[in-house]
Amino acid sequence: MSYLFPTYQRWDIEPAKAEGSVILGKDGKEYLDFTSGIGVCNLGHRPKGVEQAVKEQLGLFWHVSNLFPQTAQEQAAKCLAEAAGLGSVFFANSGAEANEAAIKLARKATGRTKIISFLQSFHGRTFAGMAATGQDKIKQGFGSMLETFVHVPFNDIAGLEKELDIDTAAVMLEVIQGEGGIHVAEPEFLKAVEAACRKYGALLIIDEIQTGIGRTGKPFAFQHFNLTPDLVTVAKGLGSGLPIGAVIGRVSLNKHFGPGSHGSTFGGNPVSIAAAKATMEIIFEQGFLQQTIDKGHILFDLLEKELASLEIVKEIRGIGMMAGIEVEAELKPLLADLRKAGLLALPAGENVVRLLPPLTVRVQEIEKAMLIMKNAFSTADAVS
Template sequence: MGNYLFSNYARKPFEIMEGNGCYVTDNHGKKYLDFTSGIGVMNLGYNRAHLNQVLAEQAQKIWHTPNLYENHLQEVVAEKLIQEKDYLAFFCNSGAEANEAAIKLARKATGKSQIITFTNSFHGRTYGAMSATGQSAIHTGFEPLVPGFIYVPYNDFSALQEQISDQTAAIMLELIQGEGGVTVANQEWIQQIVTLCQEKKILLIVDEVQTGIGRTGSLFAFEQFGIEPDIFTLAKGLGNGFPIGAMLGKTALGEAFGPGSHGTTFGGNKLGMVVASEILDSLSSEILVASQQRSQQLFAGLNKIKSDKISEIRGKGLMIGIELQPDISVAEIVEDLEAEGLLALRAGANTLRLLPPLIISEEEVTLGLEKLTKVLEK
């Protein structure tokens, strides 16, 4: 390949050329069962005829109109996301942008500057989202960061309480830390945070960029925790490969984002909106129920693997982390799986991350488990 790109990605020596359902094929003709979903993006799988069709139909009409004019498709998608809940939506192009919007809204609505996030969190690579991210490796070389962010240990309420001040605008968290190693929030801890936020009039921001759009078995992960955050963010699965982000905030916060307060050139463009609308229609309760059955099948199969390489298996829905022993290289395991025709991811310090499409079949889960068993028991 040429040398015209920055080397900020450690790329694999193959290119994915096409995809169908839960499979992709590379430039050497090798076929892989994809347990990455393009890092949690292709929730409905590859090359879906109905998604291709709505995108092609809209492309024949108009690709782009600026946000100076009405956009009925944004209203349609917002209504499908909000359902009967009390939110307003803002559309952008990525998870990082959605989190930037959430951070700006929280500061503007409260008039306070401090935002508490968590160690090993990941919220994006733009300056605000990177500053919200509790990983020093992602900050290195980019200081000074945006001020006002405090990082506390995940699932530790007393450590959080110690950092609350009269300048705390918001607490921002993932209900499952994806990039940080597929660490699931403790239910009791989340309830304590909700109570604290209500008592102290602090906004709760939930980053659902990776956990949203059915990934954990419900449309949003927060539904399984029995909460309604003040602000939440979406991207990844919302566009099934088309770049879309969304920030949703409680209606009461609407005044803080008046005309001219925040904006985007491409956010909420009509190509993205028709795709998102079709995805939300397609993400039926049948798919969510089936994905939960496949989740149970996958967890059951993983727990049967007899391997001293595994230290812990955790996750929710089809967002699964296999923590490996410290002396095992997750990068080598990922390579061995690729040789077997299975794509997987790494996360955190030493976690093998599995994010198969929600449409995966029973037979495909069985096949994936066979490949995982072969590599992990080797």
């Protein structure tokens, strides 16, 4: 019997220890972790610089509340804002909280309520997050969703233009849909979204929960497409495993988010802020980002070389260290076979194997993962 609600389909692996790209199970077996805690451990498990920063903060204070000015919060906010090309930050505890805050701010700033998002998107499991998400499966059983959320097909300019009007508060999108199946937005579509938002005075919200903090080889994935968002939401990789999320926005929005308009008891917790600062100091260095780009090229070159010609492989897509392999095979047994062989990978959408290796992964570890995948994919049964 477990005293936990059965909300997760857990694997039969219990971690005993983790470091770098490897998890050691209590069964004594080592697993190459290409999940990064679902895109969280971008620096691998227990990165030394982050661990030291957390230990130092634990020796000072753990929590004092946001009634107190905290220099470290200001420093972390400055780092985030400058990396995104924006000016103001609100710290939350998670990606769902960050998206909630962005939705609230968009509605308050524009005086409108309509939010447009996209089919196959994922924006969290709170009620506003579910309403914004374009996947029916996460909404089942919860009754009526919040009103004024509209979903249109991804990469469909005509569908967007049909819905976007003077009643629209914001358009909310992922430039790479993570949970939805690693679908990459087309550049012309993204520019059309931005232009339409400017035309009607709607805010452009970019959800970088999974794609941000160096995952694609830039601080944020939208920077591959020369976009200028109004709001950006981040979480996952920001704290290297400690809970933290954030909304980054234009300074002109400050007047709509004054005292009493929003808050979070634990948002910007000192220990999580210490982790976030140390994480960004490493990842946002240009040399580190270039290494991520280079390893991303190696990853995708090997995916094409080793997997593209296999019978079950339909398409390989992604950017940087975020890859999806769409397969014509049953996903659950395929992922189980990978685990048995020592590689941890994730599902995405209905039939996509998702790879989110640590940005610090070694080339030899990428090569090892490709060998495991080739063997598993070669013996998998294709869906007829």
